Amino acid sequence: MGFSLIALSSAVVLIFIFSGALFPFFVFSGPLSTHSIRPPFIASYFLFIDQSGTFLVSPNGTFKASISGTKAQTSPSRYYFSITHVASDAIVWSANRNASMSNSDKLSLSVDGLRVANEAGKLLWSTPPLNSEIAAMQLLETGNLLLVDARNITLWESFENPTDSIVVGQRLRVGKSLESALSEQDQSVGDYRLLMTDGDLLLQWKRMTYFKLSMHEKAFKNSYGEVSFLAINDTGLYLLESDGSTAVIQVPLSGPSGFRIGKLGSEGRFVISSFIGDDWVTELFGPVDDCHIPFFCGKIGLCTRRPLSGTCSCPSGFRVQANGECIPTDTSLSLPSDCKSNANRNGSDQFNSSVSYLQLAYGMDYFANDFNGPMEHSVDLSACQDICSQNCSCLAIFHENASESCYLLEKHLGSIILNPRPENDNRGYIKVLVHSSPENPTGNNNNNQKHNFPIAALVLLPPSGFFLLITIVAVAILWLRKNRLSKTKNNAESGRCNSSSSAEQEMIDIPGLPRRFNHEELADATENFKTQIGSGGFGAVYKGTLSDKSVVAVKKITSLGVQGKKDFCTEIAIIGNVHHVNLVRLKGFCVHGRQRFLVLEYMNRGSLDRPLFGNGPVLEWQERVEIALGTARGLAYLHSGCEDRIIHCDVKPENILLHDNLHVKISDFGLSKLLSPEQSGLFTTMRGTRGYLAPEWLTNSAISDKSDVYSYGMVLLEIVRGRKNSSFQTLSHSRENSSSGGNGLSSSSSGSGARPIYFPLLALEMHEKRRYAELADQRLEGRVTSQEVEKLVRIALCCLHEEPALRPAMANVVSMLEGGLPLGEPRVESLNFLRFYGRRFTEISRLEGSSEQNQNGFGLINPTSNTSGLYNSLTCISSQQISGPR
Known part of the structure; x- marks a missing residue:
């Protein structure tokens, strides 16, 4: 009996082998548990209908390969050979995307490749020619579909063909x-x-x-x-x-x-x-933003931003037709289709039509303008329209008034974006065909229409009259072109920066400049510079209201270096093209003689130093964290996110501005190049503000974006403490007992227990003792945990490393704040220079006393008093004093 069973089993195996040899396309319709299939093999949805088209699964069943269908409401089901994530039913890869299958079309695996064909044998999709014969098709647990040879070398994979x-x-x-x-x-x-x-x-x-x-x-x-x-x-x-x-x-x-x-x-x-x-x-x-999706509102649809989405309508002068597209309201106008229909300028349709332009309202923009440079510079609107009219693929233009830049929109038109911001100086014009009629043989002449000369009249002229007319027309055209070129040249020479100096009028065109304001506009907006809202090393800042009722901050730069208009405009063009949610937007500029003005977005809550150091409501801890994070994001973008890397050189609370809901934006970025070497008392002979300067400024070392990282670390410590890093403060008894010694505190200071504190050193010593809670702003009254303080203090100390290479990049600072990267461990050996800073601060405080400091309502050093020497002392230390003999 046993012998019979063995013989029967052998016979079954032989039958299967024999059937496989005679019928190479024999398939199984039962469940498959393998992740590998050998050729020859055929599958279709019909053959595996019981398994919903599935014939291959990954080892753990995470992914499946199947021929599955999608059913549309108005069309038959479409079937695709796909890889699907089983649990979510998400398709991660499809083969025959552009040629769907029916339920009986077949997928076949042979030694030569994988192919999809319909019942008639027409090829719908296949793998490319391979280097060797296929031994198996495998589906990995990652979702990658492989074709491998006999040595298990991958010949083709879906991951490489996404x-x-x-x-x-x-x-x-x-x-x-x-x-x-x-x-x-x-x-x-x-x-x-x-x-x-x-x-x-x-x-x-x-x-x-x-x-x-x-x-x-x-x-x-x-x-x-x-x-x-x-x-x-x-x-x-x-x-x-x-x-x-x-x-x-x-x-x-x-x-x-x-x-x-x-x-x-x-x-x-x-x-x-x-x-x-x-x-x-x-x-x-x-x-x-929905409105940044090019076809969100269809062709020429107007997308208006809303808090959670965008809404669609048609621009003025257009209406919605049955298919949802916007077309000209005037029925005598039509949109040009494509080059094929417009290339033949002698076609019958062109006898009865001419090219014109429908003007879009102010504040409308197009996505491509931010990514594609202008086609032409220093051309007026009429010349820009001429360029488009002579280009059959051009469907619209945008013309920037300030820089006289001409942008062409070619081949395809997407949606228009409503962008009603003062810095948006682009004006759009949609190209249309004006169709003539018997009642109006010359067509509609509005909207800068380019006239067509009645060609039929030429046929009636005698040869001599014809040549005379041609000569007259040619002379007229030459005269008009010469006049236009002269006008364009004069416009260019008049300057993009509203120059009043003839010596500066040789400036060539600089692309990318923001909006240009004239001096009268800014004088009216600021009521002749009446309301000053700030001042600093760059000059005074005034509040203003433009003609469109938008509120702006006008910065009058008074410390500008010896710099020509071209250099100034080049820097402004770079700054004006830097856009980030945590950077103050440059709306425009003005050059008036030797005066320079910047027009910036207005931040209604002022700079960080006011709520941080002032007597108003105390900033809660989470608000401080959000401010620190927003500032870090802005700096990270300046250092690595924008096309031209920008080093701020003056990171401090006064340059961190706040808007409603404590929206954080960095100001004065990129302006350090505009300053002269002779600065006001708040600036060093180089760049930056005392108290925030990195050691490399003092040792003639190379300056890099890591100098900003150091300044950010100093600001972060002030955010933790709620006071300036170098100041006087009355300490609690417990803190006094824990803060004696060479830590920058002096027991001999006058004034009811007030002590001079160099807070970065105190932060270092408390870090070494792992006593972080004592470093938090006392006004928080315990509304912050030691772990929360530790996070910011450790990040700040890492930013203060003396060696720039040891400081983290701002992108990594952001990741640490967000929790994406583990906190760095400050290296004490690279922070020892803070001990010299602390001792120097204490020595100067003993000499100069603290009477004026005690008169200050916040316990801060008054930079305008004699005690400013405390600041100076920290910027006049030699390289040996900082880190010892080298």
Whole structure:
């Protein structure tokens, strides 16, 4: 009996082997538990209908390969060969995106490749030619589909051929892209793509960039190396160099762990989300603003920003037609379609139409203007329109009045953005065709129309008259062009900076300048500079109200160096193009003779020093943390996020401005180059403010963005304490007992127990004793924990390291504040110079006394009194005094 069973089993095996040889396309319709399939193999949805089209699963069942269908309301079901995350039912990769299958079309695996074909044998999709024969198709636990040879060498993989999604473990290499689908039902490639370049991650619509990863408020640039690939892991999204560990740009993700996927949606937004339990949690998306999605409102649709979304309408002069698109209200006008229909200027339609332009209202902008430079510089509006009229692919223009820059919108038109800000000096014009009629043979002549000469009249002229007319027309055209060129030249020579000095009128055009104001506008806005709201090393700041009722801050720069208009405008062009939520926006500028003015957005709560050091309501701890984080984000963007790296050189509370809800913005960034070497008393002979200067300023060492990091560390300590770092303060008995010795405190100071405190040294000593709670602002009265204080103090001390290389980059400071990176450990050997600073502060305080300090309502040193020597003492220490013999 046993022998019979063995024989029967052998016979069954032989039958299967024999059937496989005779019928190479024999398939199994039962459940498959393997993650590997060998060729030959055929699958279709119909053959595996009991398993919902599934024929391959990953080892732990996390992913499945299947032929699955999507059903649209008005069309038959579409079937795709896809890789799906089982728990969430999210498709992470699709094969035949542009050629959907029916339920009986087949996927076949042979030794030559993987292919999808319909019932008639027409090829719908296939892998490219491979280097060797396929031995197996495998689905890994990461969701990667592999074709391998007999030696298990990968011949092809889905991770290297992405569709619209990327998952943890996958790399999007430079030159690769994600392509959006048309819709959830139709996986055909749409108009949006996420392109990986060697410098940034770009979102594009019809190959036009509208968003960069570096623009996201949570993105930080850590390196200036070339990007090799994008990767997502449990901590964030990273653009990494070829070594796989150096992050050029990173975006921390602090959401809960789970299946994480990045997907480019059909609407044009890149979203990273995690599947937690049975729900999706969105962790990151960009662009955040609906109106920054190029086709959010359709062709020429006007997108108006709202708190949670954007609303769509048509611009003035346009109406909505049945398909939802905006078309000219005037029925004699139409939008040009494309070059094919407009290239033949002698076509019959052109006999009865001419080119004109419909003007958009002020405050309207277009996404491409921020990413594509102007086509022409120093051209007036009429010349800009001429350029567009002669280009069949041009559909609209934007003309910037201040710089006379001409932007062409070619091939495709997206949505218009309502951007009613004073700095938006662009004016848009939509190109239209004016159709003539028997009652109006010359067409509509409004809106800067370019007239067509009645060609029929030429046919009736005799040859001599014809040539005479041609000569007259040619002479007229030459005269008009000469006159226009002369006008353009005069406009250019008059200066982009409203120059009143003839010596400065040779300045060439500088692209990217913000709005230009004339002196009369600023005098009217400020009521002849009546209300001064601030002052500093750069000059006085006045409150003003522009003609559009927007409130601004007008900074009159009085310490400008010996610098020509071109240099000034070059710096302003750079500053004006730096945009970040934590940086004060430069709205415009003015040059009036030798005077320079900057027009900035108004921050109604003033600078940080007022609530931090003043007698008003005390800043709560969480408010201080948010201020510290916003400041760090702004500095990180200046150092690594914008195109031109900017070192602030004067980070201090007076340059950190607050708006409603304590919205934080850094001011005066990038202006250090505009200062003369001779500064006011608040500035050193170099750059920066006493008390915040990094040691390298005093030792003639190289200045870098790490100098800003040092200044930020000093500001962070003042945020913790609520007082200036060098000041007098009455200490509690317990704190007095714990703070004796060479720590910058003097028991001989006068005035009811007031002691001179050099707080950075006190912070270092309390850190060594792990006694952080004593460092917090006494006015908080215990409303902060020791752990919360420790976090800010340790970060601040790391920023104060004497060696710049040991200080963290501002991007890493942000990550530490947000919790994305562990806290750094201050290196005491690189902070010993603070002990010299503290002793010097104590020595000077003994000599100069403290009577004037005690008269100060806040216990602060008055910089205008004799006690300013206490500040000076900390900026006149030699390199040997700082760190000993070298």
